[in-house]
Amino acid sequence: MSVWPAWEVQEHDSATSWFYVRLTFGDDAQVDVLAVVCELGVSIEDVRAQPPLSLDDLAVLADWIEEPLFEACGAPAAPSYEPGEAPARRARPPWPRGSEGRWLVAEEYRAAQEEGVDPVLAVMCATGRSRRTSLRLIAGARDAGFLTPRHARG
Numbered sequence: 816m817s818v819w820p821a822w823e824v825q826e827h828d829s830a831t832s833w834f835y836v837r838l839t840f841g842d843d844a845q846v847d848v849l850a851v852v853c854e855l856g857v858s859i860e861d862v863r864a865q866p867p868l869s870l871d872d873l874a875v876l877a878d879w880i881e882e883p884l885f886e887a888c889g890a891p892a893a894p895s896y897e898p899g900e901a902p903a904r905r906a907r908p909p910w911p912r913g914s915e916g917r918w919l920v921a922e923e924y925r926a927a928q929e930e931g932v933d934p935v936l937a938v939m940c941a942t943g944r945s946r947r948t949s950l951r952l953i954a955g956a957r958d959a960g961f962l963t964p965r966h967a968r969g
Contacts, residue, residue: 819834826940831852832851832852834850846863847862848862857884859877917959917961918956920961921956923937924962
């Protein structure tokens with residue numbers, strides 16, 4: 816298994832890190848993963864596998880890569896749970912929908928611009944969403960009038 820950093824977002828006292836992970840198997844099968852490591856654990860953003868993974872394999876993929884990911888980023892392993900105690904299923908924080916969510920996206924975007932950091936990464940970190948989804952959220956905030964238009968039309 817190979818693990819290498821993609822990018823990291825620092826916010827206050829915590830960091831969220833994205834890693835590329837490649838699993839190779841003896842039968843020329845390969846799995847490429849974009850994984851997120853934060854204080855809540857590991858979540859998977861994107862998976863590409865050849866041949867495709869079964870649903871059972873996909874369900875345990877995070878377990879396969881969790882320990883090497885925590886080792887790669889120098890973080891302690893995620894908390895273990897007692898039998899019968901269910902861990903949280905979602906690694907991303909809850910995010911409001913509708914107008915409130917678009918307003919908060921605009922706030923994160925503007926704050927990042929003022930601090931001189933990448934506003935898209937700031938929205939990704941705040942929402943726990945992928946880059947593509949974060950760009951859609953930013954476009955929604957623009958459409959709602961919470962952000963200025965990207966290009967002036969004339």
